[in-house]
Amino acid sequence: METEKPFDALIIGSGVGGLSIGIILARLSRRVAIIEKNPLPGGLMRGYLRSGVDCPVGVHYFGAFAEGQPLRRMFDYLGVNAAAERMGRVGPIDRYWFDDFTFDLPEGIDAFAEALTTAFPEDRRSIAVIVGNLRVIADLQNSLSFLSSTAMPFTDMDLFLPLAVYLDKLNCSVRLRSVLAVATRWMGLSEQDCPVIYHHLALTSYLLSAWRLRGGGSDLAEAFVSRFTELGGSLVCNDPAAAILTDGGAVFGVRLASGRMLRGTSVVAAVHPKAVLAMLPEGAVKPRQARRIQGMLDTEGVFAANAVLDARSHPALPHNVYRLRADREGLISDGVFYQLRSGGKGQSLLIMITRSLFSEWRRWENTATGRRGADYEGEKARRAGLMLEKAAEVFGSFAGAKIIDAYTPLTLRDWVNSPEGSPYGIMRSVRQLPLAAAIHRVALGGLFFAGQNSLAPGILGTVLGSFQAVRQMIGDDRFAPVFEELSRAAEG
Numbered sequence: 001m002e003t004e005k006p007f008d009a010l011i012i013g014s015g016v017g018g019l020s021i022g023i024i025l026a027r028l029s030r031r032v033a034i035i036e037k038n039p040l041p042g043g044l045m046r047g048y049l050r051s052g053v054d055c056p057v058g059v060h061y062f063g064a065f066a067e068g069q070p071l072r073r074m075f076d077y078l079g080v081n082a083a084a085e086r087m088g089r090v091g092p093i094d095r096y097w098f099d100d101f102t103f104d105l106p107e108g109i110d111a112f113a114e115a116l117t118t119a120f121p122e123d124r125r126s127i128a129v130i131v132g133n134l135r136v137i138a139d140l141q142n143s144l145s146f147l148s149s150t151a152m153p154f155t156d157m158d159l160f161l162p163l164a165v166y167l168d169k170l171n172c173s174v175r176l177r178s179v180l181a182v183a184t185r186w187m188g189l190s191e192q193d194c195p196v197i198y199h200h201l202a203l204t205s206y207l208l209s210a211w212r213l214r215g216g217g218s219d220l221a222e223a224f225v226s227r228f229t230e231l232g233g234s235l236v237c238n239d240p241a242a243a244i245l246t247d248g249g250a251v252f253g254v255r256l257a258s259g260r261m262l263r264g265t266s267v268v269a270a271v272h273p274k275a276v277l278a279m280l281p282e283g284a285v286k287p288r289q290a291r292r293i294q295g296m297l298d299t300e301g302v303f304a305a306n307a308v309l310d311a312r313s314h315p316a317l318p319h320n321v322y323r324l325r326a327d328r329e330g331l332i333s334d335g336v337f338y339q340l341r342s343g344g345k346g347q348s349l350l351i352m353i354t355r356s357l358f359s360e361w362r363r364w365e366n367t368a369t370g371r372r373g374a375d376y377e378g379e380k381a382r383r384a385g386l387m388l389e390k391a392a393e394v395f396g397s398f399a400g401a402k403i404i405d406a407y408t409p410l411t412l413r414d415w416v417n418s419p420e421g422s423p424y425g426i427m428r429s430v431r432q433l434p435l436a437a438a439i440h441r442v443a444l445g446g447l448f449f450a451g452q453n454s455l456a457p458g459i460l461g462t463v464l465g466s467f468q469a470v471r472q473m474i475g476d477d478r479f480a481p482v483f484e485e486l487s488r489a490a491e492g
């Protein structure tokens with residue numbers, strides 16, 4: 001074993017989940033090491049450079065980051081400074097562009113209520129119910145009560161229905177249904193799968209305030225890394241965790257792919273639970289539990305393409321655009337997310353993301369990034385070209401536009417080790433909600449879960465999950481001062 005004294009915690013994965021839990025534990029004077037398989041830390045938070053332009057991957061915009069709001073308070077606790085600009089100050093946060101109407105998502109629950117009532121006056125009653133829920137949830141989010149209470153904060157069982165069923169129950173019009181359904185996509189879910197509660201949590205967080213990074217995701221990743229190392233944390237990159245070492249029903253370390261061993265009294269897996277299962281010795285998890293984890297459905301994959309445009313004809317837009325198609329019942333059947341942001345040097349960067357199943361790329365399943373062959377590159381180029389053509393219908397013609405990159409579920413699978421390239425990890429659908437919670441009941445002493453699979457995806461959900469995981473690790477009493485500090489930040 002490498003060190004005389006074991007680490008207090010070995011964290012597998014250096015995405016926003018692994019880095020945030022690493023920082024919290026280091027702040028609590030724990031000796032912590034983070035293990036990352038890639039040469040660079042940051043996971044999905046880190047962007048990448050193409051033709052000199054920083055292309056984001058997993059951080060396009062995030063919510064609840066204004067002074068005193070939950071994400072900002074957690075970042076303040078972490079001591080991480082994210083250079084971000086607020087959206088929705090001059091115009092909407094998002095424009096939802098359907099075939100026969102558009103809807104602009106504004107900042108603020110009051111403004112949202114007003115925009116909905118103006119657009120759908122016949123839905124006044126249902127809107128009042130939904131907005132009432134959103135206000136309650138905004139209060140819960142602002143008080144971060146998820147981190148202080150043990151009781152389930154929601155007693156209204158309707159909030160655990162699929163959104164589509166709930167909206168039927170409220171007798172919502174077809175168009176209102178389509179507008180409300182968009183937020184389910186932020187977590188990789190459809191309105192038939194997404195529990196109302198997740199939908200409402202995601203929607204309120206963006207209504208509280210929506211932000212996008214001024215710099216690239218790599219700057220944010222570096223801010224996390226320097227804070228972690230400044231607090232004395234150790235970071236091991238370019239060496240995947242290969243096995244979690246156990247003895248007598250408890251963990252005692254991690255073996256890396258290089259053969260290097262690290263000892264630790266606890267292990268925090270901030271990676272996909274299926275990847276964790278593969279690292280555990282046979283028999284460490286009960287067969288029934290292992291089957292449950294193995295059988296979990298993941299969120300569907302995405303195809304994304306980035307293009308550079310002339311900023312004079314296509315300047316950066318302060319809001320996102322969703323081009324959407326809905327069926328006769330108002331269910332969204334197809335959609336593309338666009339963000340048109342500055343790419344520097346007189347260029348704009350157009351980001352285009354749409355759903356793409358792993359099965360569409362299965363032909364290349366057994367290949368690795370950079371070595372998938374001309375057919376694969378051709379298919380990516382073809383799809384990216386089509387996407388750009390479609391985008392021109394929204395933004396006007398793009399003379400001189402150049403596609404600089406495209407990625408598929410295979411890219412994400414290989415980059416962050418997410419099964420079938422699922423962008424948001426395990427599907428928190430109504431059917432899988434109890435199953436998803438069950439990962440925390442893997443009865444192996446000292447093993448904890450963090451990252452987007454532990455509580456909820458997205459930057460807010462993942463960071464909140466890190467605080468929650470620390471609470472599980474150290475117990476409510478020792479966690480109380482952490483919660484107090486988070487609460488003080490709200491008052492001050």
Ligand SMILES: Cc1cc2nc3c(=O)[nH]c(=O)nc-3n(C[C@H](O)[C@H](O)[C@H](O)COP(=O)(O)OP(=O)(O)OC[C@H]3O[C@@H](n4cnc5c(N)ncnc54)[C@H](O)[C@@H]3O)c2cc1C
Pocket residue numbers: 012013014015016017018035036037038041042043044045057058059060061062239240241242270271275302304353412415416417422423424450451452453457458459460462
């Ligand atoms: C295309 C896309 C767009 C998104 N857009 C947004 C957005 O606009 N706003 C938002 O809030 N969220 C967005 N998300 C979601 C958000 O990015 C994620 O929820 C969040 O970044 C997940 O963080 P994580 O730490 O759980 O996982 P990851 O970032 O995936 O980190 C896991 C890390 O573990 C490492 N790892 C895996 N296996 C091993 C191993 N065996 N040993 C060592 N290391 C290992 C990986 O390399 C990776 O670095 C988006 C996601 C995607 C894919």
